[in-house]
Amino acid sequence: MYRNVKTAELVSLKIDGTEISVPPDTSVIEAAEAVGVLVPRYCYHPGIPTRPAQCRVCLVEIEGQPKLQPSCKMSVQEGMVVHTASEEARSARRSVIELLLVNHPLDCPICDAAGQCMLQDYAFETHQLASRLNEEKLVMGRDRIADDILYFADRCIICTRCVRFMREVAEDDALIVAQRGYRAYIDTFPGRVLDNPFRGNIVDVCPVGALVHEDFLFKARFWDLDQTASVCPGCSTGCNVTIDTKENQIVRLKPRHNSEVNSYWMCDHGRKHLIMSNRGLRPEAPLLRRNGKLVPTGWGDALTWVAERLREVPSGMAIVSPHAANESLFYFRRLLDRIGIAGGTFRVERGEEAILSGFPKLQLRADRAPNASGAELHGFERFDGSARSDPEGDAVAVLEDPLAELPEEWGRQASFFLYVGNRLSSAARNAHAILPVTTFAEMEGTFTNFEGRVQRFHQALQPAGLARPAWLVLARLVSLLEDDGDGGAAAPTLASEAFQVMVGDTPAMAGLEWASVGLKGARLGSTEAAVLQAQAPVEGA
Amino acid sequence: MAYPYRDDRETTTLLSRYMGEPEARTLDGWLERGGYEALGMALEMKPDEITEIVKESGLRGRGGAGFPTGMKWGFMPKENGREHYLCCNADESEPGAFKDREIMRWTPHLMIEGCLIAARAIRAEHVYIYIRGEFFPVVRVLNQAVVEAYEAGYIGRSVLGSGWSCDITVHLGAGAYIAGEETGLMSWLMGGRAEPWMKPPFPAARGIFGAPTTVNNVETLASVPGIVANGSAWYRQWGSDKSSGTKLWCCSGHLVKPGNYELELGVPLSEIIYDVCGGAPDGRRVRAVIPGGSSTALLTADELDCETTYEGMQAAGSALGTASPIVMDESTCLLSAMRRIAQFYAHESCGQCVQCREGTEWIAKILRRIEDGDGAMKDIDTLYDLCEQLTGRTICVLADSVVFPLRSSLDKFRDEYESHIQQDACTAT
Numbered sequence: 005m006y007r008n009v010k011t012a013e014l015v016s017l018k019i020d021g022t023e024i025s026v027p028p029d030t031s032v033i034e035a036a037e038a039v040g041v042l043v044p045r046y047c048y049h050p051g052i053p054t055r056p057a058q059c060r061v062c063l064v065e066i067e068g069q070p071k072l073q074p075s076c077k078m079s080v081q082e083g084m085v086v087h088t089a090s091e092e093a094r095s096a097r098r099s100v101i102e103l104l105l106v107n108h109p110l111d112c113p114i115c116d117a118a119g120q121c122m123l124q125d126y127a128f129e130t131h132q133l134a135s136r137l138n139e140e141k142l143v144m145g146r147d148r149i150a151d152d153i154l155y156f157a158d159r160c161i162i163c164t165r166c167v168r169f170m171r172e173v174a175e176d177d178a179l180i181v182a183q184r185g186y187r188a189y190i191d192t193f194p195g196r197v198l199d200n201p202f203r204g205n206i207v208d209v210c211p212v213g214a215l216v217h218e219d220f221l222f223k224a225r226f227w228d229l230d231q232t233a234s235v236c237p238g239c240s241t242g243c244n245v246t247i248d249t250k251e252n253q254i255v256r257l258k259p260r261h262n263s264e265v266n267s268y269w270m271c272d273h274g275r276k277h278l279i280m281s282n283r284g285l286r287p288e289a290p291l292l293r294r295n296g297k298l299v300p301t302g303w304g305d306a307l308t309w310v311a312e313r314l315r316e317v318p319s320g321m322a323i324v325s326p327h328a329a330n331e332s333l334f335y336f337r338r339l340l341d342r343i344g345i346a347g348g349t350f351r352v353e354r355g356e357e358a359i360l361s362g363f364p365k366l367q368l369r370a371d372r373a374p375n376a377s378g379a380e381l382h383g384f385e386r387f388d389g390s391a392r393s394d395p396e397g398d399a400v401a402v403l404e405d406p407l408a409e410l411p412e413e414w415g416r417q418a419s420f421f422l423y424v425g426n427r428l429s430s431a432a433r434n435a436h437a438i439l440p441v442t443t444f445a446e447m448e449g450t451f452t453n454f455e456g457r458v459q460r461f462h463q464a465l466q467p468a469g470l471a472r473p474a475w476l477v478l479a480r481l482v483s484l485l486e487d488d489g490d491g492g493a494a495a496p497t498l499a500s501e502a503f504q505v506m507v508g509d510t511p512a513m514a515g516l517e518w519a520s521v522g523l524k525g526a527r528l529g530s531t532e533a534a535v536l537q538a539q540a541p542v543e544g545a
Numbered sequence: 546m547a548y549p550y551r552d553d554r555e556t557t558t559l560l561s562r563y564m565g566e567p568e569a570r571t572l573d574g575w576l577e578r579g580g581y582e583a584l585g586m587a588l589e590m591k592p593d594e595i596t597e598i599v600k601e602s603g604l605r606g607r608g609g610a611g612f613p614t615g616m617k618w619g620f621m622p623k624e625n626g627r628e629h630y631l632c633c634n635a636d637e638s639e640p641g642a643f644k645d646r647e648i649m650r651w652t653p654h655l656m657i658e659g660c661l662i663a664a665r666a667i668r669a670e671h672v673y674i675y676i677r678g679e680f681f682p683v684v685r686v687l688n689q690a691v692v693e694a695y696e697a698g699y700i701g702r703s704v705l706g707s708g709w710s711c712d713i714t715v716h717l718g719a720g721a722y723i724a725g726e727e728t729g730l731m732s733w734l735m736g737g738r739a740e741p742w743m744k745p746p747f748p749a750a751r752g753i754f755g756a757p758t759t760v761n762n763v764e765t766l767a768s769v770p771g772i773v774a775n776g777s778a779w780y781r782q783w784g785s786d787k788s789s790g791t792k793l794w795c796c797s798g799h800l801v802k803p804g805n806y807e808l809e810l811g812v813p814l815s816e817i818i819y820d821v822c823g824g825a826p827d828g829r830r831v832r833a834v835i836p837g838g839s840s841t842a843l844l845t846a847d848e849l850d851c852e853t854t855y856e857g858m859q860a861a862g863s864a865l866g867t868a869s870p871i872v873m874d875e876s877t878c879l880l881s882a883m884r885r886i887a888q889f890y891a892h893e894s895c896g897q898c899v900q901c902r903e904g905t906e907w908i909a910k911i912l913r914r915i916e917d918g919d920g921a922m923k924d925i926d927t928l929y930d931l932c933e934q935l936t937g938r939t940i941c942v943l944a945d946s947v948v949f950p951l952r953s954s955l956d957k958f959r960d961e962y963e964s965h966i967q968q969d970a971c972t973a974t
Contacts, residue, residue, distance in 0.1 A: 057743045058897035060938055071937045077743050099934040103903035136927055139910040162896055181738065181896070184721070186906040188896035 017084040031055070032075035032086055033062055043088050044097060044126050046163040046211050048076035051268035053172050053362075059163050061100045061126065065090040072096050098130040105135065107142040107186065109158040117213030119226030123161065144189060149179075150198040152218050152272075153207060157189040160214035166190060166206035173269065173362030176200045190214070201358040201368060204272040208258060217256065219279065224250045232464035233260060233523050235451050237327060237444055238274035239355075240371040242453030244524070245270060247278070247445060247464040254279055254445065254464065262524055265457065269360060271368040278445070285428045287440035288469025298438065303470065307477070310422060310437045311484035314343045317420050320399030322348030323392065324384050325425075326373035328404040329449030330458065331499065332441070332474035333375070333382040334506040336403045336424070339478050342485050345401060349387035350379045369454055374444070378452035381512055395421070403474060404441065407431040424474055441474040442467045448499035449473065450521065452528070458516060459525035475502045559771050559791050560764065561807040564651040570686060572693040575654040581699055583770035587662040588707040590773075593623075595666035599769060601777035603789035607644075608634055608725075608762030609838065609866045611788075611855040614769075620749035621667040621757050629669040630753050632734065632760040633660050635676040636718055636725035639838035640889060641869035644793035645763035647805050649676070650683045652767070653690035657713065659766030661704065662773055664711050667759050671712050675730050678718045688715055722893035726941050727760040729895065740895045741941035764793060784810035788854035788865075798834075798872035799825045811857065815849035818872060825874035832875045832973075833958070837866020839886050840946030842953035862953070878973045879961045883954050884912035890947040901944035904935045908947060920966035928955060 014025035022039040033043050046059035057074035064075045067085040112118040144157035170179040178198045182191040192198050207215045229248040236243040243266035246258045259270035290306030291298040322345050358368040399420040406427035414431040415421045423435035426443050446467040450458050479495035496502040500518040507513045568574030587595055600615025637645040660672045694700045702710045723729040724739035731753045733739040752758020772780045781789045788810040797803045801823030825831050835843045842863040851861035858865040891905035911924055932952045935944040964972050
């Protein structure tokens with residue numbers, strides 16, 4: 005916000021007794037945030053351009069102004085003195101909340117937004133625990149506003165954030181305010197359907213429980229959710245997200261602000277995609293083929309056995325997944341180098357693209373995987389064929405690719421078939437050894453997005469059974485293979501260690517630090533990013 | 546015979562002179578009556594000279610707020626870098642007002658001439674007449690006049706060969722009180738909902754289509770040709786120093802002779818109600834008057850001696866507004882009247898600001914409950930408190946508009962409320 009602004013161009017003002025200097029086009033509400041004062045807001049949203057100043061909850065006192073002024077609309081001025089909590093400002097705020105509650109159903113016990121509702125918050129903040137209302141409330145009912153989004157008109161406070169998001173950010177005028185005054189409600193324009201691929205954001209911008217995802221409806225109370233900072237694996241954009249989990253299940257994804265990647269938004273494909281990952285059959289213990297049968301084993305035995313077998317591998321092929329973390333791909337490459345398998349391919353699922361017009365950087369990209377760039381960086385090649393050929397008598401090593409589209413007998417003839425993954429498809433069951441690894445949601449690590457931005461994700465779920473992060477398993481294997489009686493090099497035990505080893509050994513990643521990648525990510529050196537972009541496939545190729 | 550109830554008294558009739566004469570509607574009839582002479586004179590002048598004359602005349606906006614017209618025009622940028630617009634506000638949505646309708650119905654060319662002169666003064670080349678959609682017969686008359694004026698070269702390319710072009714578009718509303726608010730009107734003209742916006746930006750800086758715009762009321766514009774033709778001193782012979790000229794009074798309610806009367810500003814309100822309109826019918830007494838359209842504070846029968854100027858009405862604790870007194874005699878239940886007014890504003894609130902959207906409706910509900918006999922004394926406190934909350938905290942003044950009559954009725958007719966609450970009985974006879 006303050007970058008590239010010379011001190012001389014700053015405007016100084018005083019907010020609640022604190023002096024601050026900010027750029028001249030800053031609004032009072034933003035300047036107040038900078039001094040740590042959160043002025044209540046409904047219609048104002050930092051990601052939506054227009055500021056109608058209609059909710060009137062952000063009214064503040066500005067010395068010299070005859071009336072209270074909406075702080076979202078007022079630009080700072082030199083010498084301005086603002087009081088956000090004066091007697092009059094507080095009284096106005098209190099009255100807005102009281103009036104909003106006049107026709108509000110107060111159905112918090114069954115409302116999905118309870119616990120993260122700005123109406124609830126401000127009602128408590130302004131101590132409105134009793135009502136003066138003695139009249140019947142207006143009942144408006146609810147509506148299905150999109151395929152997957154419900155609209156509870158009674159809870160709606162007509163802040164119009166949803167309408168303005170659609171109109172100004174998604175540039176789709178499917179949503180409107182219908183009727184006027186106390187009868188106003190949000191609706192789709194007659195004859196229009198709200199099917200925009202970014203429509204889910206209207207639920208996020210809703211400050212109350214008026215817009216609710218049907219997927220999430222009555223699923224969880226907000227206070228029962230655990231929230232983890234992560235990266236959306238739905239496509240190569242790598243939107244920053246928060247994964248909300250309950251009882252070790254992902255219940256929803258919410259976008260997490262990152263002005264370099266996704267602003268405040270994400271697409272609907274991303275939201276739905278990950279919830280599906282709760283499903284599917286997971287291997288929960290290492291499985292080794294003994295006498296033709298897969299037998300569960302402990303990790304120690306399994307790794308020793310696999311290391312022994314790998315020493316005998318003469319040649320073979322490798323398959324990886326663009327869903328694997330950078331660290332896993334790095335150690336897989338090390339393992340392949342060690343056993344003498346060169347190359348390796350990955351398959352990326354492709355889909356239709358969509359662009360968020362108001363923030364064009366955010367696109368649902370054709371590559372429906374988070375780390376194709378990472379796989380390329382570690383020397384794996386894109387596989388565009390329809391079906392992979394059978395390894396026949398060769399050896400084959402697979403990292404996280406579910407092999408779902410392959411025939412049942414695929415790999416049965418292989419001299420050695422190592423499957424390091426987290427899904428048990430019928431082809432995967434032909435492996436000689438199945439080493440269960442975590443999904444990205446069950447581990448820490450990094451992805452590299454389409455433009456070479458390395459972004460960290462955190463562990464949101466407990467791993468399934470004995471599953472361990474792939475980099476941990478692979479690093480141990482490498483270390484066993486390197487063991488010439490002296491125990492081999494120590495394998496990393498923390499994601500941060502694995503990351504630093506990878507950075508040290510990957511020239512393209514030089515300079516990256518685990519800590520500085522932080523929650524917002526960091527770009528690879530610009531030349532490398534340019535190379536990656538040049539390698540990105542052309543649509544239709 | 547003159548237009549309804551013209552009084553025999555010596556009154557000045559600048560605006561209503563030809564009301565009731567169907568020939569005045571046509572271009573020929575209008576030219577016979579001296580029409581478009583002022584336009585010819587205006588075309589000889591520089592835009593700023595016109596503005597100066599209007600400024601000196603002391604003409605104030607007739608739409609309710611009473612802002613000096615010349616000063617408003619003076620806010621328009623002088624350079625010609627961007628197109629300018631004039632909007633003629635013919636929404637006339639204030640309950641009680643019916644003056645603009647009559648001007649357009651009888652003398653459409655007067656208004657068109659006023660629009661053209663004003664457009665010239667503010668360097669606009671396009672005038673939008675935003676007219677209330679319900680005024681259907683009036684629209685027909687107005688459209689006819691616009692067509693005639695176009696054909697005769699008063700509107701269009703190079704008006705009267707002066708080299709200055711001006712177009713007029715008549716735009717029909719779809720029935721919203723708030724479209725009569727200037728920013729609401731502009732939102733609507735641009736194809737949006739009639740929702741007022743926060744000023745700044747002021748219309749003179751950024752109005753319709755992002756261009757400098759002036760919004761004037763029909764009656765204001767209709768006053769302009771006379772001023773330009775006869776000079777500012779001529780106009781100043783009527784009215785007071787701060788409120789010059791004449792004004793149409795739309796008198797309605799319990800009156801023997803309700804109707805439109807054009808009177809010099811400053812005539813005592815009591816004279817208008819008793820002498821001009823004949824007071825309440827059947828010998829009943831006047832109980833209360835809402836003097837300036839439904840959004841002004843009401844006056845009791847004892848307070849009617851006030852001078853009907855902008856400043857005089859303000860001194861009396863009310864406002865001149867649109868000069869549309871609604872007279873209520875002793876048979877009127879004021880609680881009922883206030884409930885109806887509150888209902889109107891609740892219905893017409895655009896719904897942006899919370900205070901207005903929810904507050905007006907709540908007030909209407911409380912008043913309805915008291916009317917139904919379920920009131921409590923604490924309701925009066927709640928109503929006072931709501932008046933406080935609805936004042937000065939919203940984008941436009943619609944919320945304030947319900948507060949003025951309500952608070953004044955609570956102050957002046959508290960007995961009415963108490964009687965309904967305590968005895969479930971009305972004080973009206």
